[in-house]
Amino acid sequence: MITVFIFLAVLLLITLGVAAYETYMERKVAAFMQDRIGPDRAGPFGILQPLADGGKMFMKEDFVPANANRWLYFLGPAIAMTTALLTGVVIPWGGTLTIGDFTMNMQAADPEIGILYVFAMVSIGVYGIMLGGWASNNKFALLGAIRAASQMVSYELAMGLSIVALVLHTGTLSLGGIVDQQLDGLWNVVYQPLGFLLFIVCAFAECNRAPFDLAECETELVGGYHTEFSSMKLGFYLFAEYVNMFISSAVMATLFFGGYDIPFFDQAGRTEWWVTALGTGMFFGKIVFFIFVFMWIRWTLPRFRYDQLMNLGWKKLIPLAILNILLTGGWYHLKPYIFK
């Protein structure tokens, strides 16, 4: 019990640390894409930039606009941050760690409904944006909040449907179980390429990241749902986006890219500490790669128009996801007849 709490505390710190350094990485990647240098003043290679940013956020005046609903204005960023952090609990960060007599599972909890838990947290996360945007009593914030909410609810459907096909293949909803299957065999992306494509597109939309960042579209809505937020409340919103990016990269790596599986190395059943450590390192490597993809896409593709976004979600992604389910289901239904 104690080890689980310590593990969760470490996980919290790592998540926040990764999110902080994602901001640095984002700037560096953007600079690289645009042939600039990027931040290089704070520390060597600008490595202390996130600390400087965080310090600045804390020092700014915490302003509450007139006629704002103070209680909800406070609650919005809190919900956004909390739900973003809660998802990491069910993700298997590694195998079983054994040092001498001490053993620890690198997953805080492995409920039977792991994927559904992730979805539940994502669906609660909408409230952070909606309540914050509404409570700040600003029309741009309200428009941003409404855009964000309708976008997230629409893309949640396609995301859920793309997962249904994956679940048909794995036969379990537990994230630990899904990784265990991939330790022996091929990664799920081989069996579900279309599912992965749908999932990653929906993940961009769920994180409100470019090219789907219409909720905070500067050219139309000033700052979108966080127009009126300042100081660390704004910091929480921005931070929650980076935490979401980290967690959705972790979920993608878990579901489709073998989680902590090390390619070309049979680690099933091995609990030496170095195997586990290597697996966890591998997992973080995959996560960093997906985070890079998030940034890559952001600095490559222009923003969608709002009706294009809704058309893509409802008229393309959902039919494709249903087709994927039919194909997967049909394959598993007909397989016994074809290969007798």
Add this chain to the structure above:
Amino acid sequence: MIYLFYLFATISVISALFVVAAKSPVNSVISLIVCFLSIAGHYILLNAQFLAMVHIIVYTGAIMVLFLFVIMLLNLNKSTEPQKSLITRIAAVAAGGLFLLTLLGAIKNGIGIATPGGYDGGIGLVKSVGMSLFTDFLVPFELSSVLFLSAIIGAVMLGKKESTAKQMATGDSAYAGLNQAEHIVR
């Protein structure tokens, strides 16, 4: 465990009371969300994990978002709230009281009835829920899915009518999309 039950029960009752008592509709919706979350907690205590998560995803994550949506778009507040006449209020109280009486009677008769075949701790897990849905309750399950299909088609028809009548603004089409979302999620 029993402390957790009391905690969730207290939260459910207080938040449910607050849903009715709150003056601002947004506060009502938020306390209803809290109530749903605490009910999901009850489900987890009963080891009905699947039901708990689906409850959060569907009710908390989809339907309440739509409630909040409508309230935010209409900007409802106390001054625009319609005042009910005295007779309506008395009728509502009487109807609610009768319903409470029925519920109390049902609960009183239900105390001590054992689950047929003994209690099975795994009854709320995905596997057993799926098995019973697709074997014992297949026909009702399929019929209800046909019902939802008709609801989806109805929503699409309503959305289409508006868009042909006049070009919809972006926000409106998003809203129509959300209507469909609710039906599909249900």
